[in-house]
Amino acid sequence: MQPEVGPHPTLRDLASEIGTVQVYWSYLEAEMRRQLLEGDDRQPDRTPVVYRWRTFIRRALDPATCEELTERLDGIARWRNLxxxxxxSTSANPWQEASAFVECAGFDGVIHRLSIGEIRSLAEEIDRFRRVIRR
Structure with missing residues (x-):
């Protein structure tokens, strides 16, 4: 006998969306690595790929485009890092509407609550950004 499933997202659904963010972020970093390799990047290997890519595009793109891309990256990186x-903490009651969310503590101690819909939107934004930077 299978347990009855409620009409709203479960903790497993919430975890799946968080996992999707991480997978899409990995795809984004892979695209950045590809560009760095093609661009003959000479920064130390120990430097995080996102930092290396930001430095790389400063040399490769005009200042306005570079600023637009780095601001967009900073925005999505902030939420991904949270x-x-x-x-x-997490919460998801499949019998209660709008109960699927995660609470994250920022480095500044501020607590941020992200709904499952916001997490899904973040994954989509990461993927859109990857497609924008892809040459």
Whole structure:
């Protein structure tokens, strides 16, 4: 006999969306690595790929485009980093509407609540950004 499933997202659904963010972020970093290799990047290997890519595009793109891309990257990186490093608690009651969310603590101690819909939107934005930077 299978347990009855409610009409709203479960903790497994929430975890799946968080995982999707991480997978899409990995795809984004892979695209950045590809560009760095093609661009003969000479920064130290120990430097995080996102930092290396930001430095690389400053040399490769006009200042306005570079600023637009780095601002967009900073925005999505902030939320991704909260999910990757700051999860404090989760909640998902499949019998209660709008109950699927995660609470994350930022480095500044501020607690941020992200709904499952916001997490899904973040994954989509990461993927859109990857497609924008892809040459």
């Amino acid at each position: 999910l990757a490093h700051g999860i404090r």
